[in-house]
Amino acid sequence: xxxxxxxxxxxxxxxxxxxxxxxxxxxxxxxxxxxxxxxxxxxxxxxxxxxxxxxxxxxxxxxxxxxxxxxxxxxxxxxxxxxxxxxxxxxxxxxxxxxxxxxxxxxxxxxxxxxxxxxxxxxxxxxxxxxxxxxxxxxxxxxxxxxxxxxxxxxxxxxxxxxxxxxxxxxxxxxxxxxxxxxxxxxxxxxxxxxxxxxxxxxxxxxxxxxxxxxxxxxxxxxxxxxxxxxxxxxxxxxxxxxxxxxxxxxxxxxxxxxxxxxxxxxxxxxxxx
Amino acid sequence: xxxxxxxxxxxxxxxxxxxxxxxxxxxxxxxxxxxxxxxxxxxxxxxxxxxxxxxxxxxxxxxxxxxxxxxxxxxxxxxxxxxxxxxxxxxxxxxxxxxxxxxxxxxxxxxxxxxxxxxxxxxxxxxxxxxxxxxxxxxxxxxxxxxxxxxxxxxxxxxxxxxxxxxxxxxxxxxxxxxxxxxxxxxxxxxxxxxxxxxxxxxxxxxxxxxxxxxxxxxxxxxxxxxxxxxxxxxxxxxxxxxxxxxxxxxxxxxxxxxxxxxxxxxxxxxxxxxxxxxxxxxxxxxxxxxxxxxx
Numbered sequence: 001x002x003x004x005x006x007x008x009x010x011x012x013x014x015x016x017x018x019x020x021x022x023x024x025x026x027x028x029x030x031x032x033x034x035x036x037x038x039x040x041x042x043x044x045x046x047x048x049x050x051x052x053x054x055x056x057x058x059x060x061x062x063x064x065x066x067x068x069x070x071x072x073x074x075x076x077x078x079x080x081x082x083x084x085x086x087x088x089x090x091x092x093x094x095x096x097x098x099x100x101x102x103x104x105x106x107x108x109x110x111x112x113x114x115x116x117x118x119x120x121x122x123x124x125x126x127x128x129x130x131x132x133x134x135x136x137x138x139x140x141x142x143x144x145x146x147x148x149x150x151x152x153x154x155x156x157x158x159x160x161x162x163x164x165x166x167x168x169x170x171x172x173x174x175x176x177x178x179x180x181x182x183x184x185x186x187x188x189x190x191x192x193x194x195x196x197x198x199x200x201x202x203x204x205x206x207x208x209x210x211x212x213x214x215x216x217x218x219x220x221x222x223x224x225x226x227x228x229x230x231x232x233x234x235x236x237x238x239x240x241x242x243x244x245x246x247x248x249x250x251x252x253x254x255x256x257x258x259x260x261x262x263x264x265x266x267x268x269x270x271x272x273x274x
Numbered sequence: 275x276x277x278x279x280x281x282x283x284x285x286x287x288x289x290x291x292x293x294x295x296x297x298x299x300x301x302x303x304x305x306x307x308x309x310x311x312x313x314x315x316x317x318x319x320x321x322x323x324x325x326x327x328x329x330x331x332x333x334x335x336x337x338x339x340x341x342x343x344x345x346x347x348x349x350x351x352x353x354x355x356x357x358x359x360x361x362x363x364x365x366x367x368x369x370x371x372x373x374x375x376x377x378x379x380x381x382x383x384x385x386x387x388x389x390x391x392x393x394x395x396x397x398x399x400x401x402x403x404x405x406x407x408x409x410x411x412x413x414x415x416x417x418x419x420x421x422x423x424x425x426x427x428x429x430x431x432x433x434x435x436x437x438x439x440x441x442x443x444x445x446x447x448x449x450x451x452x453x454x455x456x457x458x459x460x461x462x463x464x465x466x467x468x469x470x471x472x473x474x475x476x477x478x479x480x481x482x483x484x485x486x487x488x489x490x491x492x493x494x495x496x497x498x499x500x501x502x503x504x505x506x507x508x509x510x511x512x513x514x515x516x517x518x519x520x521x522x523x524x525x526x527x528x529x530x531x532x533x534x535x536x537x538x539x540x541x542x543x544x545x546x547x548x549x550x551x552x553x554x555x556x557x558x559x560x561x562x563x564x565x566x567x568x569x570x
Binding site for chain 1: 384
């Protein structure tokens with residue numbers, strides 16, 4: 001291969017990498033820059049500006065109170081995890097270890113939840129929560145989040161339990177361990193890495209959830225994603241504060257998704273792609 | 275793996291909580307909206323359904339040009355976003371597949387756009403596409419000066435394209451990761467052997483890489499299609515269905531009828547129609563997954 005051709009090839013692959021990097025990260029970079037701009041700089045495309053933390057101070061104070069919305073997002077995500085993980089772990093163990101005549105039906109049922117759009121599920125619950133006076137409560141959001149989180153968590157944890165050898169459980173059973181002891185003392189500790197990974201996925205999905213919170217909350221249970229809407233005002237969108245709030249939503253998710261990046265593709269395709 | 279260590283009622287006992295929640299989140303809502311879809315019910319007018327009206331809600335949907343508009347919008351949106359995200363994903367995968375420090379770093383960060391809340395994605399692009407101070411407008415203006423102050427979200431085609439683009443931005447890198455995984459599964463000897471036989475780059479892709487990742491490609495296409503049909507968050511935050519009704523997808527249309535006009539009966543009928551559509555995709559998807567998935 002001639003030298004010229006080699007240089008040309010290097011140039012091309014360099015350009016390709018630049019375009020890819022730009023395509024993937026530019027919006028994130030731009031949002032991050034804007035989050036530290038003063039109002040007057042946010043509405044220009046200049047790269048040079050006096051950085052400020054004022055936007056963060058503004059979104060945490062009246063009338064936006066993102067501190068409270070942050071609290072709501074955290075509480076909803078944590079309670080969703082606390083309910084979903086034990087329920088999903090038990091179901092995953094059962095589906096992995098026991099024989100059911102209707103096992104295929106159960107598995108298809110789990111998968112089918114992915115095909116009922118959230119806007120459909122929320123219609124009857126909207127009516128129900130109104131009658132039960134559960135509108136604008138965190139518990140309503142947790143219940144709705146379970147609709148997409150639980151099947152997903154069960155499927156994922158089942159994948160991890162399937163990978164564990166059964167010999168240890170059998171030995172413990174022979175030694176006289178009770179059925180629940182086998183699960184809690186042997187299987188769960190061994191499947192812990194998988195359970196933690198699943199918890200992080202639940203956290204990400206619950207944190208990013210928008211539709212349910214949009215429909216079911218007004219003031220008390222508003223989460224951060226829906227809080228973004230309050231920055232769209234009569235006088236236009238306050239973009240520098242929107243960006244600051246965006247950073248607040250984005251950065252924790254980046255950290256968590258980075259932690260589970262090895263399972264990322266498998267997790268979010270419900271194990272369809274390994 | 276099936277165990278014989280325990281056969282008894284307890285195996286149903288530990289499955290029960292999950293089944294209960296699952297029933298509450300699938301059977302209850304679907305049966306409920308199925309019943310309501312045959313009833314006359316506007317929540318603003320009465321807290322209870324007003325009475326049975328047979329198939330009127332369904333007939334109304336079939337005669338409603340706005341409903342057909344939403345079907346068309348969803349269809350075009352799905353075609354654009356699925357096609358472009360697959361092409362871009364393959365391009366990214368082919369570039370990042372070779373080893374290297376920068377490439378490895380880039381690969382590790384490819385999940386970020388996907389991990390961002392879809393609602394935030396919509397707002398981010400709405401900001402960058404603003405005709406007065408949007409950075410994307412400016413960049414496009416450098417290359418194509420007449421488009422400098424174009425109001426991209428103000429035209430029907432523009433709004434629909436950029437709506438699809440926000441989705442492509444999130445999905446293409448994520449899909450690229452799946453493709454890279456699939457390429458990594460191919461033994462490197464295959465590529466060396468082909469090289470020795472004098473296969474060029476284009477042939478290498480067309481006759482070796484593409485056929486080998488095809489099963490994964492088809493699976494991802496199906497998955498992406500399902501997610502495209504379900505699109506909602508970005509519609510609201512990027513275009514709010516506009517201009518006019520140019521970006522009203524089916525999910526957005528149901529949302530509008532159900533939670534802006536509170537036409538519970540009508541929204542339920544549309545939901546049933548949407549579910550019927552999803553069942554077709556679901557059948558294909560479930561078939562693949564139940565077979566044990568596709569190795570990437």
